[in-house]
Amino acid sequence: MKEDVTIKEIDNVVVLFSGDSGDGMQLAGNMFSTVSAVLGNDICTFPDYPAEIRAPQGTLGGVSGFKVHVGAKDILTPGDHCEVLVAMNPAALKREYKFLKSSSIIIIDSDTFTEGDLKKAEYKTLDPFEELGIKNHVIDAPLTSMCISSLKDYDMPPKAKSKCKNMMALGLVCWLFNRSVEHAEEMLRTKFAKKPEIAEANIKVLNDGYNYGHNIHASVPTTYKIESKQHEKGIYTDISGNKATAYGFIAAAEKAGMELFLGSYPITPASDILHELSKHKSLGVKTVQCEDEISGCCMSIGASFAGDMAVTSTSGPGLALKSEAINLAVMAELPLVIVDVQRGGPSTGLPTKTEQTDLLQALFGRNGESPMPVVSTTTPCDCFDAAYWACKIAQEYVTPVIILSDAFVANGSSAWKLPDLKDYPEIHQHLVTPEMKETWSPYLRDPKNFTRFRALPGMEGFMHVIGGLEKDQQTGKISYDPANHAEQVENRRKKIEAIAKDLPLLEVQGDADADTLVIGWGGTYGHLLEATKDLQKGGKKIAMAHFQWINPLPLNTEKVLRSYKRLIVAELNDGQFAGYLHMKFPNLPQMYQYNRVEGQPFIVEDLVNAFTKILED
Amino acid sequence: MEKKYTAEDFSNGVKGRWCAGCGDFGLHAALKKALAEIGTAPCNTEIITGIGCSSRMAYHMGGYCFHTIHGRAIAVASGAKIAKPELDVWTVTGDGDCMAIGGNHFIHALRRNVDINIVLLNNRIYGLTKGQYSPTSARGFVSKSSPYGTVEDPFKPAELTIGASGHFFARCVATDLPGSVEMLEAAHAHKGASVVEVLQNCVTFNDNTFGDIYTKEGRAHKAIYLHQGEKMLFGVNKEFGLAQDGFNLKVVKVGEDGYTLDDVLVHDAHCEDTTLQIKLAQMEGPDFPVALGVIRDVKAPNYDWAVEDQIDQVKAKKSYHNFAELLLTNDTWTIK
Numbered sequence: 027m028k029e030d031v032t033i034k035e036i037d038n039v040v041v042l043f044s045g046d047s048g049d050g051m052q053l054a055g056n057m058f059s060t061v062s063a064v065l066g067n068d069i070c071t072f073p074d075y076p077a078e079i080r081a082p083q084g085t086l087g088g089v090s091g092f093k094v095h096v097g098a099k100d101i102l103t104p105g106d107h108c109e110v111l112v113a114m115n116p117a118a119l120k121r122e123y124k125f126l127k128s129s130s131i132i133i134i135d136s137d138t139f140t141e142g143d144l145k146k147a148e149y150k151t152l153d154p155f156e157e158l159g160i161k162n163h164v165i166d167a168p169l170t171s172m173c174i175s176s177l178k179d180y181d182m183p184p185k186a187k188s189k190c191k192n193m194m195a196l197g198l199v200c201w202l203f204n205r206s207v208e209h210a211e212e213m214l215r216t217k218f219a220k221k222p223e224i225a226e227a228n229i230k231v232l233n234d235g236y237n238y239g240h241n242i243h244a245s246v247p248t249t250y251k252i253e254s255k256q257h258e259k260g261i262y263t264d265i266s267g268n269k270a271t272a273y274g275f276i277a278a279a280e281k282a283g284m285e286l287f288l289g290s291y292p293i294t295p296a297s298d299i300l301h302e303l304s305k306h307k308s309l310g311v312k313t314v315q316c317e318d319e320i321s322g323c324c325m326s327i328g329a330s331f332a333g334d335m336a337v338t339s340t341s342g343p344g345l346a347l348k349s350e351a352i353n354l355a356v357m358a359e360l361p362l363v364i365v366d367v368q369r370g371g372p373s374t375g376l377p378t379k380t381e382q383t384d385l386l387q388a389l390f391g392r393n394g395e396s397p398m399p400v401v402s403t404t405t406p407c408d409c410f411d412a413a414y415w416a417c418k419i420a421q422e423y424v425t426p427v428i429i430l431s432d433a434f435v436a437n438g439s440s441a442w443k444l445p446d447l448k449d450y451p452e453i454h455q456h457l458v459t460p461e462m463k464e465t466w467s468p469y470l471r472d473p474k475n476f477t478r479f480r481a482l483p484g485m486e487g488f489m490h491v492i493g494g495l496e497k498d499q500q501t502g503k504i505s506y507d508p509a510n511h512a513e514q515v516e517n518r519r520k521k522i523e524a525i526a527k528d529l530p531l532l533e534v535q536g537d538a539d540a541d542t543l544v545i546g547w548g549g550t551y552g553h554l555l556e557a558t559k560d561l562q563k564g565g566k567k568i569a570m571a572h573f574q575w576i577n578p579l580p581l582n583t584e585k586v587l588r589s590y591k592r593l594i595v596a597e598l599n600d601g602q603f604a605g606y607l608h609m610k611f612p613n614l615p616q617m618y619q620y621n622r623v624e625g626q627p628f629i630v631e632d633l634v635n636a637f638t639k640i641l642e643d
Numbered sequence: 644m645e646k647k648y649t650a651e652d653f654s655n656g657v658k659g660r661w662c663a664g665c666g667d668f669g670l671h672a673a674l675k676k677a678l679a680e681i682g683t684a685p686c687n688t689e690i691i692t693g694i695g696c697s698s699r700m701a702y703h704m705g706g707y708c709f710h711t712i713h714g715r716a717i718a719v720a721s722g723a724k725i726a727k728p729e730l731d732v733w734t735v736t737g738d739g740d741c742m743a744i745g746g747n748h749f750i751h752a753l754r755r756n757v758d759i760n761i762v763l764l765n766n767r768i769y770g771l772t773k774g775q776y777s778p779t780s781a782r783g784f785v786s787k788s789s790p791y792g793t794v795e796d797p798f799k800p801a802e803l804t805i806g807a808s809g810h811f812f813a814r815c816v817a818t819d820l821p822g823s824v825e826m827l828e829a830a831h832a833h834k835g836a837s838v839v840e841v842l843q844n845c846v847t848f849n850d851n852t853f854g855d856i857y858t859k860e861g862r863a864h865k866a867i868y869l870h871q872g873e874k875m876l877f878g879v880n881k882e883f884g885l886a887q888d889g890f891n892l893k894v895v896k897v898g899e900d901g902y903t904l905d906d907v908l909v910h911d912a913h914c915e916d917t918t919l920q921i922k923l924a925q926m927e928g929p930d931f932p933v934a935l936g937v938i939r940d941v942k943a944p945n946y947d948w949a950v951e952d953q954i955d956q957v958k959a960k961k962s963y964h965n966f967a968e969l970l971l972t973n974d975t976w977t978i979k
Binding site for chain 2 (some may be wrong): 064066110132209213216257258259260261262263265273276277280285287289306307308309310312316317318320321324325327328330331332333334336350351354358445446447481482483485486487488489490491492493495501504
């Protein structure tokens with residue numbers, strides 16, 4: 027036994043849980059983040075899982091990781107490096123050791139570091155630490171055998187017993203950070219409500235993991251206490267981006283007094299939106315798992331035509347398939363929301379990884395002049411607002427709207443203060459009124475915002491035909507008249523431009539007197555803000571503007587951009603937003619670009635280094 | 644009393660612009676007449692079409708009409724029906740639109756059994772793109788895109804329908820107004836996805852593809868009208884009948900070669916087993932008459948109402964019924 031350990035106060039910590047994809051690391055990570063959030067911490071999580079469901083056990087391809095960043099406040103990213111790495115096998119150690127700092131602690135399950143396991147993970151020697159050059163402190167605990175002996179009095183098959191080892195690891199991590207396991211116990215009871223004996227077994231192992239750390243002090247000199255700050259009063263939950271997106275749709279439909287319809291086809295990393303909405307039949311939500319992506323979009327268009335609030339969910343390859351149908355919604359002028367949870371491309375690309383490479387596809391990937399609103403999601407919680415606003419704009423301007431989410435935001439989670447729908451704006455369908463009966467035709471527009479008035483099936487006296495052929499703007503009949511077509515092209519463009527007045531202005535954060543502006547959009551918000559703040563802390567003058575709306579851009583965009591000497595556009599692609607800004611606003615101030623296309627989120631440290639270099643340029 | 648409508652109530656007053664003599668004119672008249680007799684209000688009727696000559700039907704009908712994109716009418720119609728099952732949804736499509744580019748939606752709508760009525764105008768040619776062979780053109784068919792004849796076999800819509808678990812298939816000829824009206828009404832009466840194959844010539848690019856049966860006289864000799872529960876008889880004086888011959892059918896003359904009326908089969912469209920229905924649908928000249936009428940009409944649960952039922956059941960079972968209640972089903976914590 028060691029003497030008393032010291033407890034160090036820290037303001038944030040990153041724990042990376044990693045193991046075989048069947049080891050339950052996502053659950054352990056999720057529980058640690060929720061336990062921390064309940065204690066008043068800010069949280070940000072990021073799962074990194076393989077595309078294969080179960081690669082051979084113990085191999086590098088099967089490693090599944092879950093990063094949890096918890097701290098006092100303003101936790102904007104899942105963090106670059108980790109303070110604690112839990113590696114349930116040698117493959118996990120090999121895959122994740124790049125995230126270690128010299129001060130990081132490693133927890134390993136020593137039961138899995140046998141010669142055979144090392145071989146499966148392609149080590150050349152029998153000393154993985156020496157081989158990888160790791161000099162960190164290692165808590166070397168036989169988690170699997172401890173788990174089995176902890177459950178020796180339980181009537182369970184040995185395989186089921188060893189499955190609880192993730193709770194052994196979680197208990198140990200909770201001890202290391204002086205976190206009570208009370209809330210984790212509650213979570214297990216809820217999760218296994220229908221199998222109370224499994225819940226109790228997991229709780230037993232969780233506590234034994236905690237006690238193990240406590241009793242032997244796990245040969246660590248220091249444990250940590252994470253400061254917590256009082257958050258805004260309210261009820262909170264931990265929410266992922268995809269779930270928040272689904273909730274945004276449900277909220278918008280309820281506010282508009284409409285039924286929600288989702289036509290979709292399973293695709294990584296968007297399927298969780300389909301899964302989530304499929305659960306909520308008690309709210310009247312209809313979901314159809316269609317025969318293909320095209321049908322997903324077309325069924326939603328049909329539902330919209332019939333009067334439902336219609337959405338369709340997909341990822342990049344699916345957006346490509348849907349593009350002709352989306353264009354029908356552009357031309358027929360029907361409300362529709364398409365959410366594209368971006369992944370690595372092109373083609374099948376990197377299905378489980380994150381990128382921002384669908385921006386130009388969303389803006390321009392259709393035949394003809396086909397303007398469409400595009401809104402991005404900046405954080406997991408922001409997905410709720412983006413989805414809500416996309417539905418509002420779609421209904422009020424009778425147009426399809428694309429939401430660009432991404433795998434990072436969609437799978438990541440953070441603490442979310444439960445919203446009150448009273449705080450959200452009304453959503454009005456742009457419908458005909460009875461007095462229009464005599465004079466109405468389907469493409470007559472509201473002079474205020476160039477939006478046509480819709481009549482829904484079932485309304486007496488408004489029968490009509492719409493479709494993909496160009497229509498006369500007065501009569502609604504098919505028209506190949508050159509002047510009419512030119513005007514309709516302009517009308518459709520002006521309609522989308524008119525949306526800008528309903529959108530928030532672009533905000534600038536950072537130094538008021540900076541002459542360099544960092545620009546980003548979508549899911550890179552946290553990383554860019556953290557990098558900007560780090561630079562400010564280091565005495566640099568810098569500001570940042572982050573775009574949620576891509577089309578139309580906020581009304582003050584040009585003014586903001588032209589008030590800086592230098593612009594740095596940072597994005598997870600080869601420069602699509604930078605190119606778009608150049609197209610929109612010729613002769614902008616000197617523009618630098620920072621681009622990463624690795625299928626991974628930014629690394630704050632790399633951003634700071636790159637921006638520092640530019641600032642010194 | 645339900646309000647009665649006339650065919651004119653289902654016209655938007657815009658005259659069809661098909662080639663003179665096109666079968667689309669015949670179907671246009673039949674559809675309007677059938678809708679009037681069905682009696683659903685025009686404002687509760689949706690007519691959703693794809694791309695092709697026949698899909699232009701949307702521009703000439705009363706009701707809520709939607710001219711969509713190539714091959715996708717059935718998907719759009721499925722969404723419309725599932726969203727609002729209380730409305731009547733019709734799809735008008737052609738052999739290219741439905742069997743080629745839209746084939747996937749066609750088979751899955753049948754499998755799912757969404758209660759939509761699919762009117763499939765089959766002229767065995769692409770007309771609007773000016774004369775390429777279609778997925779229903781016969782092997783060896785010479786067209787602009789197959790100058791030496793095709794080297795592929797056609798789909799037969801009935802086989803595809805039954806193969807995709809379809810529960811309703813009927814066939815009529817575009818020039819046969821009463822026959823077409825009857826089939827359209829039967830399709831509407833069937834709850835679930837129904838397919839009406841309308842045989843038509845393309846006067847411009849594939850004239851006479853259906854030969855003799857395009858006229859009333861021709862049909863008397865070369866077609867058989869199938870009626871539920873009735874003997875399968877045809878001919879000017881109903882002198883011919885269809886009888887069983889091992890696992891096949893054969894044409895017999897009643898009173899000759901020892902065949903009596905008792906040997907003639909009775910049509911049963913309600914039979915679950917598809918064997919005989921497929922045989923009937925496959926018949927073609929010169930040895931057999933072409934089968935017209937409701938060939939298959941079997942009851943089955945349909946998707947759109949099953950969704951409504953499930954919603955009712957889940958509503959009764961679950962404790963949350965609005966967004967605020969949904970939020971509280973999550974694992975939450977309170978900061979005071």
